[in-house]
Amino acid sequence: METLFMDNSYSVKVDADFDFKLSKDQISSLDLIKTGTNSYHLLKDGVSYHIEILDADFIAGTYTIGINGREHQAVISTPLDELIEKMGFATNSNKNIDSIEAPMPGLILDILVSEGQEVKEEEQLVILEAMKMENIITSPRNGVIKKIAVKKGDAVDKKQLLIEFQ
Known part of the structure; x- marks a missing residue:
């Protein structure tokens, strides 16, 4: 360690x-x-x-x-702040984010939205299981889901694309 x-x-x-x-x-x-x-x-x-x-x-x-x-x-x-960013968790403004990547390796337990759906900031999008814990990925901004790059049951790597916004 x-x-x-x-x-x-x-x-x-x-x-x-x-x-x-x-x-x-x-x-x-x-x-x-x-x-x-x-x-x-x-x-x-x-x-x-x-x-x-x-x-x-x-x-x-x-x-x-x-x-x-x-x-x-x-x-x-x-x-x-630098350690948090290095770990993949940014503290900066989220208004210009066009995509969401997996913050850590894990398994997609559920996808709570669909392509074309309008979402609000902080709305739940994906449930990712990592290290035997469920992590709810929320929307960093208001927007419309352009593409969902994963499906329920997929194993994902850190920084792998999950969702794109329009």
């Missing part, structure tokens, strides 16, 4: 092309002053930055920030 250790760092991605890690020690050593409800002043390496949090989704870890008047998109994740 592998033992996983969580470090005390955050992964930060800004504008999808600039990645870095920040430890809790690095964060606490920043020369950062709160100047308003959502605004801060940061002094780093002798350079002054005016930072504003314009929009925040704490659950998804996504932020729109202004730095010296320029808008940027930032994604902040913890080691736990």
